[in-house]
Amino acid sequence: MSQTPTAAPFDASNASALLRTLFDTAIAAAQPDVRLAEHMPHRPRGRTIVVGAGKASAAMAHALETSWDGPLEGLVIVPYGHDVDCARIEVVQAAHPVPDENGVQATRRLRERVQGLTEDDLVIALISGGGSALLVEPAASLTLADKQAVNQALLASGASITDMNCVRRHLSGIKGGRLAIACHPARVHTLLVSDVPGDIAWDIASGPTLADPTTRADALAICTRYGLTLPDAVRAWLAGDACESVKPDDPRLAGHTSHIIVSPQRSLDSAAALARASGVEAHILGDGIEGEARDVASVMAGITRQVALQGQPFARPCVLISGGETTVTVKGRGRGGRNVEFLLALAIALDGLPGVHALAGDTDGIDGIDVYAGARIDPTTLSRAAAMGLNPREALNDNDAHGFFERLGDSIRTGPTRTNVNDFRAILIG
Secondary structure (H helix, E strand, O other): OOOOOOOOOOOHHHHHHHHHHHHHHHHHHOOHHHOHHHHOOOOOOOOEEEEEEOOOHHHHHHHHHHHOOOOOEEEEEEEOOOOOOOOOEEEEEEOOOOOOHHHHHHHHHHHHHOOOOOOOOEEEEEEEOOHHHHOOOEOOOOOHHHHHHHHHHHHHHOOOHHHHHHHHHOOEOOOOOHHHHHHOOOEEEEEEEOOOHHHOHHHHHHOOOOOOOOOHHHHHHHHHHOOOOOOHHHHHHHOOHHHOOOOOOOHHHOOOEEEEEEOHHHHHHHHHHHHHHOOOEEEEEEEEEEEEHHHHHHHHHHHHHHHHHHOOOOOOOEEEEEEEEEEOEOOOOOOOOHHHHHHHHHHHHHOOOOOEEEEEEEOOOOOOOOOOOEEEEOOOHHHHHHHOOOOHHHHHHOOOHHHHHHHHOOEEOOOOOOOOOOEEEEEEEO
């Protein structure tokens, strides 16, 4: 399924093409079929049931079907448009990032698949980013509308993925280890595609099959920190001990195993290797960079200027590569999108600095809630915008970077990539 791109030797005229090839390389390295076969469990005496959710789960299911040599059945849930044809594992589509009724029904059917299992049975859980919105089973006293309201508030608040998923785990009847408990006494083998800074396993899709060390007090503190307006039912639920997730000392988790098969670092390493093969030294600045997108852009612009003007701390030509998950606090009327907001803030800060090109995109192919994966900038971005009557600062203040780059013709569209290792940013200094 995956295919690693190649790049031509670098010269200034193909800077944009090189950046796009690095992005494609990062996505190819994150395809589940690259590593899944290395982490296959032993066949059980009993049945093998596959469950899963996330942007990569259908691709993982397809790779599993290819590698597994015994009977197999199950169901995985993916966002609309992220499906892959599978022969034995059913693929169901639902909404992301705000859950819908299809997600509720699909989750109910997924839970039914793991009912009545024995200790001779095996459950293989295929979990990736996006699963938090797709596994929808509101906790006992909550409704889908409650979950949708909290999700929308979290997405607009600027909360980190770690904070968002802490809240989500405590409002769910299936996340935070509860899916693993539903499988008991069967053994659970979880395979993960990481989209979270630091590869914290229980944060990936809010950890449906993994123990959760966070508490309801943590969830309440997060809601307070971001000033979230919570439905009355949600606040009441978080105030009681019944909302607690499954903890690490739960004996029902004994014997369960988990492996991260694809991570952001692997994608960054692959892109860096291709850059070096093209004659451009690559420097990875981190795979877990967080913070407001425009603040991260300000820091990156300072580093870029120092390299471009002083040759420090790196010699030119070079490319600065980074990953992680920035955030956007949406206050304007635009469509948001953390990668394009980063790029627009970077372009403003660089102010047409000669020789600098950059690209930022989400490896799942969807930046925020838009059809675009991201965008690119070059030394002419601001001058071209001015010629078209576009005001970059107004667009940034209105969280309308997607509209800005769309009108410039600099948006990047990949379509759903069926994987997700979060942001990819590359700044090429020629």
